Amino acid sequence: MNFLRVSALSVNYREVPILQDVSFHQEPLERLAIAGETGSGKTTLLKAIGGLVTPAAGAVHFEGEKVLGPLERLIPGHPHIAYLSQHFELRNNYSVYDILEYTNRLSDDWLPRIIEICRVEHLLKRRTDQLSGGERQRVALARQLLTKPRLLLLDEPFSNLDGSHRDQLRLVIDEMEAALGVTCLMVSHDPYDSLSWASQLLVMERGYLVQRGRPAEIYERPANRYAARLFGKFNLLPAGGRLRFLRPEHMQLTDQQDDALPGRVVQARYYGSFWEWEVETTAGRLLVQTGKPDPGKGTGIHIRIDPQAPHHLVSSDF
Numbered sequence: 001m002n003f004l005r006v007s008a009l010s011v012n013y014r015e016v017p018i019l020q021d022v023s024f025h026q027e028p029l030e031r032l033a034i035a036g037e038t039g040s041g042k043t044t045l046l047k048a049i050g051g052l053v054t055p056a057a058g059a060v061h062f063e064g065e066k067v068l069g070p071l072e073r074l075i076p077g078h079p080h081i082a083y084l085s086q087h088f089e090l091r092n093n094y095s096v097y098d099i100l101e102y103t104n105r106l107s108d109d110w111l112p113r114i115i116e117i118c119r120v121e122h123l124l125k126r127r128t129d130q131l132s133g134g135e136r137q138r139v140a141l142a143r144q145l146l147t148k149p150r151l152l153l154l155d156e157p158f159s160n161l162d163g164s165h166r167d168q169l170r171l172v173i174d175e176m177e178a179a180l181g182v183t184c185l186m187v188s189h190d191p192y193d194s195l196s197w198a199s200q201l202l203v204m205e206r207g208y209l210v211q212r213g214r215p216a217e218i219y220e221r222p223a224n225r226y227a228a229r230l231f232g233k234f235n236l237l238p239a240g241g242r243l244r245f246l247r248p249e250h251m252q253l254t255d256q257q258d259d260a261l262p263g264r265v266v267q268a269r270y271y272g273s274f275w276e277w278e279v280e281t282t283a284g285r286l287l288v289q290t291g292k293p294d295p296g297k298g299t300g301i302h303i304r305i306d307p308q309a310p311h312h313l314v315s316s317d318f
């Protein structure tokens with residue numbers, strides 16, 4: 001029995017297919033992230049898992065039992081699955097403490113524990129309309145945790161947060177998993193959030209699940225051009241009738257000209273921790289990630305493939 005099993009799930013909105021034949025499973029404490037372009041069906045998938053939309057076909061099973069849709073339950077949703085929506089609402093004119101206490105369905109000793117984990121102690125007396133975006137996010141998360149979920153569905157939890165609030169929320173999620181044993185399934189359109197957090201990634205494209213794998217597998221060996229682009233830029237180098245897929249950091253500048261590809265720098269862009277050079281070569285325009293600054297447009301250079309780079313060959317229609 002899987003902790004969560006999604007089987008051949010399809011969802012339509014007014015007869016338009018939004019999710020088509022999606023199947024996967026998740027085990028307890030496995031960190032699963034769903035990536036995909038806007039409109040690819042990520043939120044709809046979370047809602048179907050949480051019992052908030054009715055599938056047109058297929059089913060979701062949680063701990064061996066079928067998750068019922070909104071028409072099959074008096075109160076939509078599953079009692080052990082919490083859903084932190086992108087557009088969560090906190091009632092106005094209530095203090096944070098009142099909201100949390102009101103929601104608490106657990107024994108009283110849980111409340112201070114969750115307040116501490118979510119780092120909201122200093123906010124308890126404030127009204128909900130007196131909070132910043134990051135603070136509201138942590139209060140909303142605390143509120144969901146007080147329903148004692150076993151599965152927490154997080155829809156773009158970092159999307160409106162700056163760097164320091166993101167880091168803080170990341171710590172909250174880590175602690176919550178460890179201290180409360182909550183399993184998380186996260187939707188994120190930001191490649192860095194999903195690559196660095198997940199143990200398994202799902203890639204959604206126009207309602208279909210097109211790839212599932214470990215983050216490094218999907219980053220280095222994407223199933224198609226769409227999955228490749230979601231996680232950053234890439235090069236395709238001719239290799240014996242096929243194309244070799246290489247990320248810009250898999251290309252190296254070299255002084256040794258044997259076996260190297262000559263080229264001329266077209267443009268150099270600065271990204272803080274690295275530079276990216278765009279280089280015109282006989283194999284096409286290539287991107288090279290390097291620590292070296294802009295050498296000037298037209299500079300002649302030589303490139304080689306990092307000997308440690310993955311060997312991912314794709315067809316010419318990639």
Ligand SMILES: Nc1ncnc2c1ncn2[C@@H]1O[C@H](COP(=O)(O)OP(=O)(O)OP(=O)(O)O)[C@@H](O)[C@H]1O
Nearest residue numbers: 013014018036037038039040041042043044045189
């Ligand atoms: N209630 C609805 N009625 C009709 N169509 C909907 C409804 N909700 C979503 N859709 C459509 O379903 C598709 C998938 O939407 P969904 O919100 O699941 O995508 P998403 O991948 O989560 O997008 P985003 O990253 O922008 O949140 C979109 O084309 C959207 O317009």
